[in-house]
Amino acid sequence: MGTKHIAIGLEGIVVAESDLSLVDGLNGHLVYRGHWARDLAIQHTFEEVAHLLWYGHLPNETELQQLKNKLAENRTLPEHVKKALDGIPADVDMMSALRSGVSLLAEQGHGWPPTLEQVISITAKIPTIVAYRYARQEGRAPIDPRPDLGHTANYLYMCKGQEPTVAHVRGLDAYLILTQEHGMNASTFAARVVSSTRSDLVSAITAAIGALKGPLHGGAPSEVTEMMEAIGTKENAEPWLRQALENGERLMGFGHRVYKTKDPRATALSVVASELSKDDPWFELATHVEQVGVKLLAEYKPGRQLNTNVEFYAAAVMRAVGLPDELFTPTFAVSRTVGWCAHVLEQAANNRIIRPESNYTGLMPE
Incomplete structure (x- = not known):
């Protein structure tokens, strides 16, 4: 009795046509019904x-x-x-x-x-x-x-x-x-x-x-939140992140399995956080940590294109609005x-x- 090709986890298998959204990880695109x-x-x-x-x-x-x-x-x-x-x-x-x-x-x-x-x-x-x-x-x-x-x-x-x-x-x-x-x-x-x-x-x-x-699937922001709390201040961001990379540690909230360039959701939240940074110190810290983290990752892991993902700004938003993990x-x-x-x-x-x-x-x- 013959066997059929197996796609473990249905990876790469198309099961429906949908006009609701496009998730293009290679190009970093997320579209809802014709809108970015x-x-x-x-x-x-x-x-x-x-x-x-x-x-x-x-x-x-x-x-x-x-x-x-x-x-x-x-x-x-x-x-x-x-x-x-x-x-x-x-x-x-x-x-x-x-x-x-x-x-x-x-x-x-x-x-x-x-x-x-x-x-x-x-x-x-x-x-x-x-x-x-x-x-x-x-x-x-x-x-x-x-x-x-x-x-x-x-x-x-x-x-x-x-x-x-x-x-x-x-x-x-x-x-x-x-x-x-x-x-x-x-x-x-x-x-x-x-x-x-x-x-x-x-x-x-x-x-x-x-x-x-x-x-x-659902994930949790606790590791990102713990990293942000450990950094604490804008002045401490670069020495803390650099030490983590020197120790071979992963920077939480950077990189994504699907998006090979910047996660478009993180891009949008970064813009919003920048707009709100004057009104909330946590948004200000998150924006700064992102900038420093991307710069250091390019230095320590050249060519990897490790940018912030939606988890990073999800943690920043949750912390800023006062919702627990x-x-x-x-x-x-x-x-x-x-x-x-x-x-x-x-x-x-x-x-x-x-x-x-x-x-x-x-x-x-x-």
């Missing part, structure tokens, strides 16, 4: 880019206000979800709690095919689930969402208990835009596989969260839900069940 993602992050808001991915075009003023209103109207959690979150033991990690909370939003996402109303409802509630669980872990009463705040500002408000500064909303908004969508990654593929069976939207998003929870991956989910939902809608529009094969390597019966 970096430009969207610099010039637009979370809601505008979500509209682009869901509806296929950037909104006019009326369309934008309608989407903002719908998101605000759908933020409140059902009581049974709150009770379930209250019952989860304190030592259960945030992503597991998020996965459980989302799975209970069944009335918002039953049936097939998925609808935009379901997409908006789930996207609006995921930040509330994260903030609710975080408040319980901190031993304080959860804060109700505020309909007068935008998506990003409301998330920060619920997590921290105070209205965020313009600089913090701007920085986190840019990060959330740049992580809304990134091609056929593991969590997106998981969502499309589940949706291809004609299962409901909630099941698809729950599966995606399960995939994002894995450390090889344990909220990094859940915050990633807050943004990537937009892309997951867009892919589920796309899958449903031209559905065929995703059913790859495997080569049998076991024994045959005698």
Whole structure:
């Protein structure tokens, strides 16, 4: 019996056509529906880019206000979800709690095919689930969402208990835009596989969260944050980084498996951080560390083109806005839900069940 070629991890295998995004690692390009993602992050808001991915075009003023209103109207959690979150033991990690909370939003996402109303409802509630669980872990009463705040500002408000500064909303908004969508990654593929069976939207998003929870996908900024805290000041950046390179250590937040040139998401966040550096000292330090790190890496590892990746500025943004490391991956989910939902809608529009094969390597019966 013959065997077929195996692409371990499906690497290099094209499983769908999509007009949602282009991830070009060789040239350092990230495109959302015909727009440079970096430009969207610099010039637009979370809601505008979500509209682009869901509806296929950037909104006019009326369309934008309608989407903002719908998101605000759908933020409140059902009581049974709150009770379930209250019952989860304190030592259960945030992503597991998020996965459980989302799975209970069944009335918002039953049936097939998925609808935009379901997409908006789930996207609006995921930040509330994260903030609710975080408040319980901190031993304080959860804060109700505020309909007068935008998506990003409301998330920060619920997590921290105070209205965020313009600089913090701007920085986190840019990060959330740049992580809304990134091609056929593991969590997106998981969502499309589940949706291809004609299962409901909630099941698809729950599966995606399960995939994002894995450390090889969701990642964590703690190593970058620890490096930045160890450096501490702009004056200490070059001696600290040079010593690390002399010791053969890796500079955290530099280099990327996919992008062979500069990560376009880091490029955009670098621009935003530079704009905000006068308002936040952490952004100022991050911008300086990036400049020094790139210079030293070119000196110590010539020809490698090791630039900052999105993890570097994700850590800078999280630290600046005051979100702890344990909220990094859940915050990633807050943004990537937009892309997951867009892919589920796309899958449903031209559905065929995703059913790859495997080569049998076991024994045959005698």
